[in-house]
Amino acid sequence: MIQVVRAKLHGIRVTGADLDYHGSITLDPGQCTQAGIRPLEYVDIFNKANGARFYTYVIFGEPGKGECVLNGAAARNCQRGDQLIICASAFVQETELYSMRPKVLTYGAGNKVEDIIHYEVFEGPERPFDFRMVTEPQIDPAERRVGEFNVSAFTEDLRARGLDDHAIADVLSRHLKSVA
Numbered sequence: 001m002i003q004v005v006r007a008k009l010h011g012i013r014v015t016g017a018d019l020d021y022h023g024s025i026t027l028d029p030g031q032c033t034q035a036g037i038r039p040l041e042y043v044d045i046f047n048k049a050n051g052a053r054f055y056t057y058v059i060f061g062e063p064g065k066g067e068c069v070l071n072g073a074a075a076r077n078c079q080r081g082d083q084l085i086i087c088a089s090a091f092v093q094e095t096e097l098y099s100m101r102p103k104v105l106t107y108g109a110g111n112k113v114e115d116i117i118h119y120e121v122f123e124g125p126e127r128p129f130d131f132r133m134v135t136e137p138q139i140d141p142a143e144r145r146v147g148e149f150n151v152s153a154f155t156e157d158l159r160a161r162g163l164d165d166h167a168i169a170d171v172l173s174r175h176l177k178s179v180a
Helices: 029-035 072-077 094-099 151-160 165-176
Strands: 002-013 016-018 024-027 042-047 053-060 068-071 083-092 103-107 113-122 130-136
Touching (some): 002 029, 016 072, 024 072, 029 113, 042 072, 094 113
Parallel strands (some): 024 053
16 A cells, blocks of 8 residues: 545645644635535645645635635644645555546635646656646636437547547546536
């Protein structure tokens, strides 16, 4: 078994610190759900401003507020405005790396999600484990298409054009979520 990252919030800014609260980190539940981070889950935290590294557990704050509040002892490691990297991890067998797609949310002003990236491990031509980062397209709700979609026919068309099953799965995962 190896320990790997399975979800990450990259560059989220600290919005508050409460030394007198029970230890934890308060995060936006919508953003946590989007990345795959669960309430009460332990996360590793890295402060880009001062190099502090620590861990605590997640509690959900108010939806849509983009909160990132350090509570209890963790509050001593950060100041309002510090950028953090928050990682959730898992223990997996090496072969499970091929099927994982950890999500990374990157942040802009106001703790708004700027980009969604996922990591992929695949068997490369020169080594058994190769790696790439794929930025997921951000779909503007005004551009969404509604209508019938035949997944089987689309899959067969992509296969006929030379795409392998992994590439087809990638295309489907990127575009099917944009269908309302």
